Amino acid sequence: MTLTEELFAKNTVKLDSKIPDGPVADKWDNYKENMKLVNPNNKRKFKIIVVGTGLAGASAAATLAELGYQVDAFTFHDSARRAHSIAAQGGINGAKNYKGDGDSVYRLFYDTVKGGDFRSREANVHRLAQVSVDIIDQMVAQGVPFAREYGGLLDNRSFGGAQVSRTFYARGQTGQQLLLGAYQQFSRQVGLGGINLYNRSELIDIVVIDGRASGIVVRDLVTGEITSHAAHAVVLATGGYGNAFFLSTNAMACNVTAAWRAHRKGALFANPCYTQIHPTCIPQSDDSQSKLTLMSESLRNDGRVWVPTNPNETRQARDIPEEERDYYLERLYPSFGNLAPRDISSRAAKRLVDKGQGVGPKKNGVYLDFSEAIERLGHDVVQERYGNLFEMYERIAGENPYETPMRIYPASHYTMGGLWVDYELQTNIPGLYAAGEANFSDHGANRLGASALMQGLSDGYFVLPYTIGNGLAPLLGKSMPGIDHPEFKAAEEAARERFNAYLAINGTKSPDYFHRELGKIIWDYCGMERTEEGLKKALELLPALYQEFKTDLRVTGDGDNMNQTLEKAGRVDDFFQLGMLMCRDALDRKESCGGHFRSEYQTDEGEALRDDENYCHVAAWQWGGDPMTPNLNVEPLEFEAVHLATRSYK
Amino acid sequence: MSNHLKNITLRIWRQAGPAAKGKFETHVVDEITDEASFLEMLDILNDKLVTEGKEAVVFDHDCREGICGTCSLMIDGQAHGPQRGTATCQLHMRQFKSNDTITIEPWRASAFPIIKDLMVDRSAFDRIIESGGYITSETGGAPDANLIPISKIVSDAAMDSAACIGCGACVAACPNGAANLFTGAKIAHLSRLPQGQAERYSRVEAMVETMDEKFGSCTNHGECEAACPKEISIDVIALMNKDFRKAKFANRKDLARK
Amino acid sequence: MAQVVTSQRGPVTGTATQQRKKRPFLLDLYSTAVGKKYVMGLTGIAMMGFVLAHMIGNLKMYLGAAHLNEYAEFLKQLLVPIAPEGVVLWLLRGGLITFLLLHLHAAWSLTRLNRHARPVKYQSSRDYQIANFASRTMRWSGIIVLAFIFWHLADLTFGVANTIGTHGVFVKAEVYDNVVRSFQRVPVAIFYVVANILLGIHLFHGAWSIFQSLGWNNPRFNTWRRAFATGFAAVVVLGNVSFPIAVMAGIVG
């Protein structure tokens, strides 16, 4: 009996992924044909809370409001337009095959499953590939100015892990343009009264009554007031937890609080150890740094990655002769070259830097060189394609990429793990849905470039609006608990106590200090490469530091007006608890797959070595009352359409 | 490579709340690397303040990549500080010298009430967008993306104004507290595109009227363009004025028809 | 148990832009700031036309008394006999006055709007990048020009101020003598010079600004706007300023 079966037998929660019948290509259509519907006049009788106004949240809220539901939308940002989705640079995939280079829904589906190292749910991924096509249409109709060719048709570029050009982009600001598109559609509904927007309001707890999600508790960041909101369904589109590493490419405010509070209320947290380290970020320049900046992966279309062969190299990059350069990606992965997937490129860079071949003042980077591209395409074309990225680099690094090659190094970027959801994107708590980066659904152990925007929008535009209706239909006419229900009062009270407690500790160290230390531990032991003893070490260090956090934290100011230190304290608290789960998950998964690389499990060439026999499953964790004692539940993964194979990009 | 700035004096606006009376507070940063960003300098200051038991300076920020438009500081009398086409978060200490005195204020406009210290409420921008800053295309009904070819020049021009990050620097910099650059940018983006034609004239009228309720008027000072981190040209303002004129005629015709 | 359906949601479709009330076209336009700028621009252009023509007309001064007086007479005779003497001139005057008043009202209400838009000023000094002296003093240059116009009318049109501080009698038709008499008073001459320089400054920004306000922004001509405004302001100022100076220098008179 395999480990998967063993663990499955021990599940503490019944995990029903609700995958529809039929061949993978027909599942979504079958679902839509058989789902229950809510009559247009009845939709207005249902209230849906959408937390998060990123791509997933804004598109879901807008579409649900258009359908006629009452929608209350929450964001801790000052405006729906600020969500972290705005930072996405490179592009969004769509299986349009406009380039006629042999792309198809199946190929996008296949690439994504393979890219995810066979740790994602086939049915979800195929649905994603199917609707990717509609997303592009929808966004163009909204006036998203995607890049075009002189003929006036849409342009595409290729992205890591794919051999076709299927990525649509708007300069280096694709995420911004997509989010603004969704934001405008969302704003139209706010103007119409279809959506009530609560900005600068942070979800701090979820209320579950009789096993069903009945509403949320939020803290008004401006007044510190804590209030409850009830609804028939709650959607969490609250983004990823990459900031657990402290230093990451995520926006400063990104946090796990919403997902984590749901987890503590019984929602399972799946694959927390699947985190993505992006290969092309600007290396850390000094220790006071609080944020790393991504240089879009699209740069790898024309940039060549190399390091000097001699570790003691002292010359300027341009003075180093060809034969003393190691274009290691082209050497190791001839067929994908500089476009090898992220996890692979990242580890390759780490190895060389660890060997001392790193470049830059701290010897903590590798070169991304455009001189060849500038010769081939000319300065203008390169500027046309990457101009604004080059400017951004120059502002930050103070070097001009047209002359000296960029210096890049991997950094935490995306989190594949998240709340466990079934095919309907519903968590194991009825009425609680998770969309976008906040759920674990589609990317398995590694996400391919330009597919997160795609997933966020597919969840919000084309999946939730159907599946939520299917869930609400049976509730018609049933009365739901309101915010006067004792459970709400209790949750509010608990939240108040939690925040007052942070203020009361009155220790000596700021939340930032703890976040930084926490991040170091997770980066060192649960980062690009993980080992058994490393993770065990982390699982000793973390509780100790968490203890210190609880006793030596200092939060100044008070709880009844804008207090960013207090906000931060709450978020760091949740990061601590999540951090322990990440390490525990990484420790238990005794294989290497995608973003999760255990040094003990690798091929002779140092590639990830999967163990499909024992680990071809989703690890979904249940809150066990203490961050160190979670209960493991597994969902076995079956592959019908794609055959389990070792991932090779050679 | 990296060298260090010494003895930077910061004059920072502190204000307990919207109604409270504010004042400048002086802090000294003894040493900081010029690799650090302006906001990282404030992070360091705040960390110090908190450990000393003082309240941290409240300021808005998020992406730190110059794209979300959250950061918003008036630095030495310039919105987003001295570097052209650069948001506060992208400003690095390279732009300053040892012994500099740097004055930091919040955006000031009646449409942007101060929440606390350097943080203001820019919801007024959302109201403008809600009043018409969109193309109505409800989910599901969209035709194939390549159905309407759009000249590269047109779509590039649309992209130029779509690049607006909604930071509010234009309003902050404008001697009249006018939002014409922000509004003009959105109108220019949408009305340049074929998809945007159907609502072109209702959009411009609605947005201009909403803008009028909250902001000042444009007398073509051109400060907004200089402050704009995306260097959006005041051409969009002229374009908005032109569309507004056309709308006045076009819409009246339509009203007369029905 | 309370039902959660609390908020009443709005319509499902339609557009968020509210049905606008029907108003007389001009009022409707004028009710918005953008509309007011159109009025400023159009009246500004008309007044620009006037000052230019007026300056050119006054150049006759250099040809001698007869020419200037003839010219004044000619203005009265415009379109005679189709229209009775002076009518057209009065129409023009009427037009000018309305333009000035409209321009003034628009300026006044926009200024109030802008004050409201920033009740609390910046507490530290601003470091302007583009905005120049001209653009930031439009109100003041304008007001002073207005004051000038009052004096000017009293001086050379109605004559009441024409003889203050000198002797002699104001004869309406003797335009040339009136001008000379007036400018022989040094303070008056200086006031004329100053006022006209301020007008120039007003136009230096105004003549550029109109293109933005009226939505004439053909990128091909953008570069020429500045040149046009500078040139226009320069011509008007040089022409106008030359008269008092010429009189004081004895070239005219």
Ligand SMILES: Cc1cc2nc3c(=O)[nH]c(=O)nc-3n(C[C@H](O)[C@H](O)[C@H](O)COP(=O)(O)OP(=O)(O)OC[C@H]3O[C@@H](n4cnc5c(N)ncnc54)[C@H](O)[C@@H]3O)c2cc1C
């Ligand atoms: C620098 C960078 C570049 C990227 N580039 C690409 C790319 O080129 N292509 C691609 O496909 N993907 C890219 N990604 C990934 C992609 O941008 C994100 O995965 C995706 O945008 C996530 O969208 P989302 O809607 O799920 O969450 P987000 O956009 O993060 O939105 C989260 C929302 O939830 C709200 N929220 C969170 N917690 C709470 C709470 N407790 N209470 C109230 N509100 C809350 C926030 O206010 C926010 O509105 C990039 C990511 C980064 C960091």
Ligand code: HEM
């Ligand atoms: C009654 C006295 C006057 C006042 C108070 C006044 C004031 C102003 C103000 C405040 C503006 C707005 C600045 C701008 O929008 O750029 C303006 C614009 C202008 N003014 Fe005046 N002005 C006066 C007289 C005049 C005169 C006599 C002329 C012409 C000879 C003139 C020509 C212009 C022009 C061309 C503009 C630009 C309009 C635009 O930008 O659309 N003004 N004036």
Ligand code: HEM
């Ligand atoms: C220094 C230069 C100027 C000189 C020498 C001058 C001279 C005159 C004279 C002689 C008249 C009387 C004409 C008549 O009664 O037949 C006159 C009228 C007038 N001037 Fe000027 N002027 C000058 C500048 C200006 C300027 C700058 C303005 C406006 C901004 C202006 C506005 C007027 C007006 C409105 C009238 C009345 C026109 C009429 O009654 O028909 N003048 N000017």
Ligand code: SF4
């Ligand atoms: S126009 Fe420029 S300055 Fe104004 S909000 Fe947009 S980006 Fe900011």
Ligand code: F3S
């Ligand atoms: S600065 Fe202000 S006046 Fe107009 S041109 Fe810009 S809005």
Ligand code: FES
């Ligand atoms: S913080 Fe996002 S633009 Fe500055």
